[in-house]
Amino acid sequence: MEFRALRYFFETARSGSIRQAAERLHVAASAVSRQIAQLEHEFGAPLIERRSQGIKLTPAGQLLAHHLEATYRDLTHVRGLIDEFRGLRRGELSIYCIEGIVYSFLPGAIGRFNERYPDISFNVTVASTDTIVEALRSDKADIGITLNAHRRPDIQVIDKFVQPLQVLAHRDHSIAGRRSITLKELSQYPVALPDVTFGVRQLIDRGLKRADVTLSRLITTNSIAMTRSIVRFGRALTLLPQFAIAEDLDNEPVVGVPISDKEMGVTTLEIGVRKGRQLSFAVKAFLETLKLAAADQRTAPPRPPVRRDRKRAE
Secondary structure (H helix, E strand, O other): OOHHHHHHHHHHHHHOOHHHHHHHHOOOHHHHHHHHHHHHHHHOOOOEEEEOOEEEEOHHHHHHHHHHHHHHHHHHHHHHHHHHHOOOOOEEEEEEEOHHHOOOHHHHHHHHHHHHOOOEEEEEEEOOHHHHHHHHHOOOOOEEEEEOOOOOOOEEEEEEEEEEEEEEEEOOOOOOOOOOEOHHHHOOOEEEEEOOOOHHHHHHHHHHHHHOOOOEEEEEEOOHHHHHHHHHOOOOEEEEEHHHHHHHHHHOOEEEEEEOOOOOOEEEEEEEEEOOOOOOHHHHHHHHHHHHHHHHHHHOOOOOOOOOOHHHHO
16 A cells, blocks of 8 residues: 555545645646545545535545544654754644634744744644644644633643733723723623633623623624624624734724723633643744743733823714
């Protein structure tokens, strides 16, 4: 059984299309088809079903693709270890993270790291905290960055930092110049919230229940970007930690207003790896960079409220 045939099949399974697999492999689509046909002959079972919109894996194909995914992960890890023995600083990191850090925190850390190690690349997957934990357990992720995750004995927390939630508002909104706002006051305005699969939404719901307050939801979404965007249009408010809105506060017509209620808890961002896993040089080095970024967040002062221009407010 040739490694090439397995590689061609795996790329087809990942892309869902023989044509797309051929483009990624820089070969003809007919070459991919021949290699898959060879595999099907050797296994004595069909691996794919050809359809007008691509391909669908058969049960045998799904089984083979699942095992090949683990094999390729192991090979990538071994390659990184061999590169270290050769004195190289090359490799690829798999990062699973919550959406809130992809706007400022994670890009900043990757940029800092890339200046020193330009030959190391990143594969970043945005996911829920539960999915991130499972990716760490299965070694799909080298590093996982979660929000308010439950303690797991097989996950080692490398670093963490805590931030309170803030209300994100347009600079022209009536609350924009305030030093703080209560949840009861917030209930007077429409809000945009992430759905209940997000750790930040679960934190919000617990705080609202303790304070016995119900918010007026304009939008519920599975996208943090959507909640931030509707604020920029001045149609709603949202609640997020400062690390998730830093870019907005720097570059957009918005302001963060602290929440005064003690019932509203804080967000805890954790950087973790699977306990007992042998970490490559690249993973260890990037963890140090993430620890520096976390330290910056811990020492960053809260953003002061922005005073609205009196004439604009009137």
